[in-house]
Amino acid sequence: MEKWMVAAKKANFNRLAKTFSISPVLARIMVNRGLKTDEEFQQFLYGDLSALHRPEKMKDMERGVECIRRSVDGGHLICIASDFDVDGVFSGYILWRGIHRVGGQAYVVAPDRIQEGYGLNSRIVREAYRRGAGCILTCDNGIAAMDAIGMAKGLGMDVVVTDHHEPVYEIDTDEDGTEKRIYKLPPADAVIDPKREDCGYPFKGLCGAGVAWKFVELLYETYGVPKSEFYELLPFSAVATVADVMDLVDENRIIVKYGLHGMAKTEHPGLQAVIRHSGLNKNYISAYHIGFVIGPCFNAAGRLDRADMAIRLLQTTDREEAERLAADLVALNQSRKEMTALGYERAVEQIEKEGLYKDKIILICLENCHESLAGIIAGRLKEKYHRPVIAGTEKDGMIKASGRSIEAYNMYESLSACRNLFERFGGHAMAAGMSLKKENFSVLRERLNENCGLLEEDLIPVVHIDVPMPLDYISEGFIQELDLLEPFGKGNPKPIFAEKHFRILRASVIGKNRNVLKMQVCNDSGVRMDALYFGDIREFDDYVEKMYGADGKNRMYAGLSNPVDMAFTYYPSLNEYGGRRILQIIIHNFQRIPR
Incomplete structure (x- = not known):
């Protein structure tokens, strides 16, 4: 089971609540997110587009825009070298649309995930040269493309890199034995990446499309394009x-x-068509819908086919073509989900059979699995076993692998120490991709496990509770106030509340697929409320039976008096049905806490 920990950050919550006209509970949540000063509170709650940083603060930004301006004004074709994932596809589209708006000519190209792998390559450079492109503009890649960029420069082409990945570095040792990093940048005319060591841009966390969007901001200003048109690119x-x-x-x-x-x-x-074919309402799109519905559809093209389909969908102005391409993407994503589920099940069987779960770092070579799904499967295995996972597929003696990590383990740092084992390698603290010879895979497993430095306590999942809060506090007004914290996601997770003792008055399994557990619960104050659990119902049942016996579990489902007393972490919500608005809680975690 998990380790539950209540956030214990200190602040004058009542003063903050009064200053910003919010509840003390909301103030506590914001402090838990690392906000300290009144200025940070103001920015978090009410920050708008005027608070964005100026693009020219990014190293080489002005130089890069000037390079593209020369190509546009000179009538030279620009090759936008993108990537095959969502970030690459959308950053490529942002640059393509921006260049065409100022009168330039450009096309977007992405590498083939299976045949070529990540990043700018010689095939893209040769093709650009053959088509008469005078400039290559990268997005979401390029920071590590030393050879390909060198080749382009040798052919007389201008190259502008826009990227957000970590620059390549080598470890050097001073005379006193101190290790230091020596960063290497590609030989481009401009290298725009907020993660450059010498870049003074105030925010380092932009994605590739964020950097591209900033590039277009300065490009539009150079040509006098209205700001409103720049903001039209915000959704992408x-x-x-x-x-x-x-x-x-x-x-x-x-x-x-x-x-x-x-x-x-x-x-x-294109966006309208994908939203419609995914069964979403465009007036109620949340970060959740992007992360789990819209994003995966665009990703499916690069995973199972070619990213060209997703790029065409964004570029087309023909609504019939958009409908057709969107339908294809949604269908492709459905196939991807089915293939991923099967691959995950087989991976779990293999891990259990071979005892790989005993390793602190799990390395698994997936059999009969599409290589583009390895990263997704690695992520799911990481969640199940709560340890770093590297999952790969083998072909012709080579393994292509993707890794997903936990907070206690910097995967990029650890893999960097094994750089000599890889043919190709890149990533960051929480994820990485690599290619290596099959015989080096077992060597990598041994090295990583020997030097991981992980303790057993690092492998116990921790649930961070924002506020221990009884049901009594929940109201429609409080639920509406929580909307001030949106959008939720990485770095700003949905708050977690908890209460130690709930009696389960009755329970039933509902839903078309019988995958939702609905309960009526009652706390020690006598407050009753509906509760929904969308997790593993069999796991929940087994735990209840282990704690309270089969009779206790059966009486719970029958709605009879029973001994079941559970602690829940939860998030409050409103159930709107038949014109009625009913308070309810969504259960995330459960355990028994003795009285």
Whole structure:
């Protein structure tokens, strides 16, 4: 089971509540998110587009825009070298639309995930040269493309890099034995990446599309394009920010908040079609819908087909074509989900059979699995076993793998120490991708586990509770106040509340797929409320039976007097049905806490 921990950050919650006209509970949640000063509170609650940082604060931004201006004014074709995931596709579209708006000519190209892998490559450079492009503009990649950019420069092409990934570095040792990083940048005309060591941009957490959006801001200003047209691109930057799992803080929070507003107004045929075919209402799109519905649809193209389909969907102005492409993307994503579920089940069987769960770092080579699904499966395995997971697929003696990590383990740092084992490698603290020879996979497993430094306590999942809060406090007004914290996501998770003792008055399994547990619960104050649990019902039942016996569990389901007394973490919500608004809680975690 998890370890439950109540956040214990101190502040004058009553003063903050009075200053910002919010409840002390909301003030406590915001302090738990790391907000300290009144200025930070003001920015979090009421920050708007005027609070965004100026693009020229980013190193090489002005140089890069000037380079593109020369190509536009000179009538030279620009190759936008993108990537095959959501961030790459959307950043490519933002740059393409921006360049065309100022009178330039450009096309977007992405590598083939299976045949070529991530990033700018020689095939893209040769093709750009053959088509007569005078400039290559990268997005969501390029910071590590030393050879390909060197090749482009050798052919006489201009190259502008826009990226957000960590620059490549080597470890050097001083005379006193102190290790230091020596960063290497590609030989481009401009390298725009907020993670550059010498970049003074105030916010380092933009995704690739966020950097591209900033690039277009300065490009539009150079050509006198109205600011309103720049803001029309907000929804595309917002989708990429959520889909690429960026922290929703600082600029990202503003981009997503106002991008979601823009989704409701957008007339963009591609976005409208995907929203419609996914069964969503464009007036009520949340970060959740982007992360789990819209984003995966656009990602499916690069995973199972080619990213070209997603790029065409964004570029088309023909509504019939948009409808057709959106339907194809949604169907492709459905296939991806089914393939992922099967791959995950087989992976769990393999881990249990081979005893890989005993390792602190799980490395698994998936059999009969599409290589593009390895990262998703690694993420799900990480959640199940709560330890870092690297999942790969093998072909012709080579393994392509994706890793997903936990907070206590910097995967990029650890893999960097094994760099000599890889043919290709890149990533960050929580995720990484790599290619290596099959015989090196077992060597990697051994090295990582020997040097991981993880303790057993690091492998116990921790549930961070924002506020221990009884049902008595929940009201419709409080639930509406929680909307001030939106958008939720990485870096700004949905708050978690908890209460130690709930009696379950009755329970039933509902839903078309019989996958929702509905309960009526009652706390020690006598407050009754409906509760829904969307997790593993069998696991819940087994736990109740273990704690209170089969008779206790059966009486709970029969609605009879029973001994079941459970602690829940939860989030309050409103159930609107038949014109009625009923308070309820959504259960996340459960355990028995003795009285």
